[in-house]
Amino acid sequence: MSILIGKESRIVIQGITGREAAMITRHTLDYGTPVLAGVTPGKKGQDVHGVPVYDTVREAVEKHGVNTSVVVVPPAFALDAVLESIGNGINVIVVTTENIPQMDVIKMLAVARKEGVHIIGPNTVGMIDPGNRIKLGSIGGDNPERCFVPGRVGVISRSGGMTAETSWMVKRAGFGVSTSIGIGGDSLIGTNIKDLLELFEQDPDTEAVVTFSEPGTSFEEEAAEFVKNGGFTKPLISYVAGRFTESMPEGTVFGHAGAMISGDHGRPSVKMKKLQEAGAHVVDQYDDMIDVLRDVLGEKVRGA
Amino acid sequence: MGKILENHSKQLIRQNGVPAPESWTVSSAEEAYGVVSKVGKPVVLKALVPVGKRGKAGAIKFADTPEEAREMTETLLNMTVRHFPVENVLVEEKLDIAEEWYVSITLDKNRQLPVIIATTEGGVEVEELVRQRPEKVAMVHVDPFMGLMPYQAKEIWSGLGLSGKPLVQATAILGKLYEIFIKYDAYILEINPLVLTQEGKVMAAASVMGVDDTALYRQPELEGMVEVGSERFWRPLTQLEKDMIAVNDADYRGTARYTEMEGGDIGFMCGGGGGSLLSFDALVKLGGKPANYTETGGNPPEEKVYGLTRGILSKEGVKGLYVAHNITNNTQIDVMARGIVKAVKEMGIDPEQFPIVVREAGVNDAEGKRIFEEAGITYYGEEVTIEQAAAKMIERMKEVYACQS
Numbered sequence: 001m002s003i004l005i006g007k008e009s010r011i012v013i014q015g016i017t018g019r020e021a022a023m024i025t026r027h028t029l030d031y032g033t034p035v036l037a038g039v040t041p042g043k044k045g046q047d048v049h050g051v052p053v054y055d056t057v058r059e060a061v062e063k064h065g066v067n068t069s070v071v072v073v074p075p076a077f078a079l080d081a082v083l084e085s086i087g088n089g090i091n092v093i094v095v096t097t098e099n100i101p102q103m104d105v106i107k108m109l110a111v112a113r114k115e116g117v118h119i120i121g122p123n124t125v126g127m128i129d130p131g132n133r134i135k136l137g138s139i140g141g142d143n144p145e146r147c148f149v150p151g152r153v154g155v156i157s158r159s160g161g162m163t164a165e166t167s168w169m170v171k172r173a174g175f176g177v178s179t180s181i182g183i184g185g186d187s188l189i190g191t192n193i194k195d196l197l198e199l200f201e202q203d204p205d206t207e208a209v210v211t212f213s214e215p216g217t218s219f220e221e222e223a224a225e226f227v228k229n230g231g232f233t234k235p236l237i238s239y240v241a242g243r244f245t246e247s248m249p250e251g252t253v254f255g256h257a258g259a260m261i262s263g264d265h266g267r268p269s270v271k272m273k274k275l276q277e278a279g280a281h282v283v284d285q286y287d288d289m290i291d292v293l294r295d296v297l298g299e300k301v302r303g304a
Numbered sequence: 305m306g307k308i309l310e311n312h313s314k315q316l317i318r319q320n321g322v323p324a325p326e327s328w329t330v331s332s333a334e335e336a337y338g339v340v341s342k343v344g345k346p347v348v349l350k351a352l353v354p355v356g357k358r359g360k361a362g363a364i365k366f367a368d369t370p371e372e373a374r375e376m377t378e379t380l381l382n383m384t385v386r387h388f389p390v391e392n393v394l395v396e397e398k399l400d401i402a403e404e405w406y407v408s409i410t411l412d413k414n415r416q417l418p419v420i421i422a423t424t425e426g427g428v429e430v431e432e433l434v435r436q437r438p439e440k441v442a443m444v445h446v447d448p449f450m451g452l453m454p455y456q457a458k459e460i461w462s463g464l465g466l467s468g469k470p471l472v473q474a475t476a477i478l479g480k481l482y483e484i485f486i487k488y489d490a491y492i493l494e495i496n497p498l499v500l501t502q503e504g505k506v507m508a509a510a511s512v513m514g515v516d517d518t519a520l521y522r523q524p525e526l527e528g529m530v531e532v533g534s535e536r537f538w539r540p541l542t543q544l545e546k547d548m549i550a551v552n553d554a555d556y557r558g559t560a561r562y563t564e565m566e567g568g569d570i571g572f573m574c575g576g577g578g579g580s581l582l583s584f585d586a587l588v589k590l591g592g593k594p595a596n597y598t599e600t601g602g603n604p605p606e607e608k609v610y611g612l613t614r615g616i617l618s619k620e621g622v623k624g625l626y627v628a629h630n631i632t633n634n635t636q637i638d639v640m641a642r643g644i645v646k647a648v649k650e651m652g653i654d655p656e657q658f659p660i661v662v663r664e665a666g667v668n669d670a671e672g673k674r675i676f677e678e679a680g681i682t683y684y685g686e687e688v689t690i691e692q693a694a695a696k697m698i699e700r701m702k703e704v705y706a707c708q709s
Binding site for chain 2: 023075076099100101102103106107109110113125138139140141142143146147157158159160161162164165168169185187188212214215217218241242243244245248249285286287
């Protein structure tokens, strides 16, 4: 099993006729993920690698019963694309678009919260469920098997590239992933670490979760609070990158847009401390997660 | 994110109906003398630099006469405020202040809504006030679709104790400020202080504004007012950084971000937002001294990789090159390899004498490996972790430079 996506995902790609979207479509189909429909206004009747294109999400819902959308449209059209999906009952939306104006993001997230829709991203590489060979977004590129093998570890990453690298570390440790999610590099996103821990807690096929974090935002602090209060009881292994930024002048941004430090807020050392106090296995070196995973999951197997 | 200097932000708020003192931008002491002679009133002189807390830094001065204005402008123009040399000074009519208030509009990243913060306590830092006397601070979130209703603005000021004409004026001003915030896609609009003058007029004495640079495509009016990405820097850009921005802007495909570090001897050519952070941490932890920070990714073309690599290698004191990336989803390793190898060869670098360690895996990495190895460069793929590759880099630096010394 996995979270948010799986066999029941009926996928539409918004903006499917674009260059990048067409490439994502081809990689997704090659992986074995069914893509039922695409939407680009004015392109109804065309197809992209055999996927039928419609003018509206409404038509895609009527013809194919889609319930999951991947948004691959330019920044100026992202708000409308997301609202169109929400307005037509789609309940999982992966927003790959980078550089969407912040007020547009605020608006799409406000509507999603009200309607109970899960938005992953914006600015996300997407998510993948290797057990069911379902991938949404550019995650894994043309060779998802390289890093993503089926298993029982959940991966949450604030960096798209590190979603792959971290899943590959899980593979290197001898395990696989239930679901890997790149939550997006921005500070304004639809689904944060705490939200995903809540879902992983419910998933009987996830035994542990690994997180890759960066400076900035309060995502880790919130997740730590959630774990501390008993919201997540499985082993949590966390790495926080960017400790060198703490010795740089305040207000400097390295990495993703979300990675801004101001005062104590967002400091990697603070995040690590809070996660540790909440009971997470906070690894000092990224490579250490291999041993920790073996320890933690080995115990789990012995204990079973 | 991009900052807007106060001369521009004042102009924007004034032209959108918020009362503010008259102001002039000058770039010489003589100009200041001329302006103040004409005004014939006491003035405030403010250094135009994109940093906060200018008062504390001594970058705001008061002058009663044209002579004083000339002298103080001279002083300001010779100052560097938190790394930013002062090139222009804002001359403003000095207000007769009865009370000083504070109001700001920003985005609350946790609640994911615009938020208004206001207080009628004067001359304090609002962060301190929130901690010590939160009842003196109004904090109101705004529905992004509905906007700020006049009654909500009225309730904010009324709750802080205003009434009569000041309440009516402050309410109208806050409504306009919110409109300006939305109209220009700002991420911050702060009026500190918002003042009540002796004559009973509410005016914006000082303004801080920053706008969302991703929204500039729909803000033609802001053309020339915003330093794009200026939020990312704590000092003015170096020449090399400007050159690297040109390299990045020459082609929309992929990204190449470059930040110069003080000193350092390892050229840092890494990629992926998170991958670069991890790589930098790894080198530093092992005692390495990267000469720069960089982030590349999103499948950049060969020319961009080449330009970035040349830039990294051209910094004085660089004695080695560390190339690393997370396993890529779409960035083509063969393209990366061609760009890097081209720069290395053109600059006459011999990898035997100048340590280069590469850890690149992902799309087309078999071909990438061939290109790197053919050029005599130490290549590692996914069988080696980023941290292990960083250790090899440090080892190579020791090997090569221990022999020479």
